[in-house]
Amino acid sequence: MIKKKLVFSGVQPTGNLHLGNYLGAIKNFVALQKEMKCIYCVVDLHAITVFQKPHQLQENVLETVASFLATGLDPNKSILFNQSSVSGHAELAWILNCVSRIGWLNRMTQFKDKAGSEKEKASVGLYIYPNLMAADILLYKATHVPVGADQKQHLELSRDIAQKFNNDFNCKNFFPMPEPLIPKNVSRIMSLRDGTKKMSKSEDSDYSRINLKDSADEIIKKIKKAKSDSEQIPDNLKSLEKKPEALNLINIYSEITKNSLDKVLNEMSGKEYSFLKTKLSEVLINEVTPIGKEIKKLLGDKVYLGQILKKGREKANIIAEENLKNIREKVGLI
Numbered sequence: 001m002i003k004k005k006l007v008f009s010g011v012q013p014t015g016n017l018h019l020g021n022y023l024g025a026i027k028n029f030v031a032l033q034k035e036m037k038c039i040y041c042v043v044d045l046h047a048i049t050v051f052q053k054p055h056q057l058q059e060n061v062l063e064t065v066a067s068f069l070a071t072g073l074d075p076n077k078s079i080l081f082n083q084s085s086v087s088g089h090a091e092l093a094w095i096l097n098c099v100s101r102i103g104w105l106n107r108m109t110q111f112k113d114k115a116g117s118e119k120e121k122a123s124v125g126l127y128i129y130p131n132l133m134a135a136d137i138l139l140y141k142a143t144h145v146p147v148g149a150d151q152k153q154h155l156e157l158s159r160d161i162a163q164k165f166n167n168d169f170n171c172k173n174f175f176p177m178p179e180p181l182i183p184k185n186v187s188r189i190m191s192l193r194d195g196t197k198k199m200s201k202s203e204d205s206d207y208s209r210i211n212l213k214d215s216a217d218e219i220i221k222k223i224k225k226a227k228s229d230s231e232q233i234p235d236n237l238k239s240l241e242k243k244p245e246a247l248n249l250i251n252i253y254s255e256i257t258k259n260s261l262d263k264v265l266n267e268m269s270g271k272e273y274s275f276l277k278t279k280l281s282e283v284l285i286n287e288v289t290p291i292g293k294e295i296k297k298l299l300g301d302k303v304y305l306g307q308i309l310k311k312g313r314e315k316a317n318i319i320a321e322e323n324l325k326n327i328r329e330k331v332g333l334i
């Protein structure tokens with residue numbers, strides 16, 4: 001059977017998007033829209049698994065759409081919408097809550113990290129969050145899911161849920177097995193302050209990340225302060241691997257300049273990290289600040305952003321309703 005290829009991915013509207021979101025996921029979203037039908041979702045229902053101020057949440061949804069557009073997503077090619085506006089996400093999530101197993105959710109490392117020692121106080125939503133993510137993907141029968149490495153385990157769970165649904169309801173191949181598309185070298189951009197932690201919106205220090213809205217001065221300051229190494233840049237990857245912060249900077253430089261790590265090490269070996277930092281700031285300013293300017297400009301026209309969401313919701317809802325009709329039938333709901 002020939003599978004119709006369909007891409008789905010989501011981004012949480014929790015404020016400033018950063019270089020990790022961009023290199024790990026969104027840049028890939030933009031490339032994929034040239035090849036396949038794509039659906040990109042601002043996952044506001046995921047965001048409220050942790051308390052969000054209502055007004056701020058609305059602002060953040062609009063800012064995330066603005067960021068999608070500013071990075072090159074084209075609403076005429078891809079469907080862009082927010083999750084809560086298509087009620088099928090919540091309905092399918094409930095059905096999948098009944099397919100997914102508690103033992104599977106207990107293995108999710110992201111819940112353990114996010115809930116920390118306060119597990120008993122975490123919302124139930126945070127615990128079953130990966131089932132909602134499976135619903136997002138399966139609602140559209142998506143075949144490809146571009147994400148960073150931190151979402152790999154959730155994607156594996158989505159596949160387990162799809163497989164169990166197909167088995168339980170005796171409908172082989174009803175849900176396709178969604179394939180993760182994880183970039184090779186930038187699947188996990190690390191914090192600028194600690195090379196063992198991923199770059200994240202939730203880390204306290206803003207110096208740990210480059211935000212898409214950062215100015216040239218902020219980028220220069222953050223890269224200057226970024227942790228690196230007191231020794232000179234080595235000529236081989238093996239030596240660099242022992243220095244996670246330095247490796248992260250080289251990796252970002254290699255991705256943005258589209259030069260292989262070996263080529264970058266050839267160019268840089270024997271030099272001080274200050275040399276790399278100057279070059280890295282330059283390429284980051286070129287790549288990121290035009291996006292930041294565009295985000296700020298788009299945020300000046302919230303009516304337009306609302307229209308993009310409305311059009312996207314209408315298109316997404318047609319696919320979702322058609323699939324839900326079949327899903328309800330399979331489950332025996334009338």
Ligand code: TYM
Nearest residue numbers: 009010011012020021024025133147148187188189198199
């Ligand atoms: P979120 O909002 O945390 O992140 C959005 C995307 O950015 C990637 N990412 C990174 N990639 C590389 N390095 C980093 N430091 C980094 N930080 C974040 C994430 O892997 C993600 O691809 N649960 C998801 C959103 C979601 C979703 C979905 C994704 C909801 N439903 C269905 C795919 C399909 C999340 O919280 O992503």
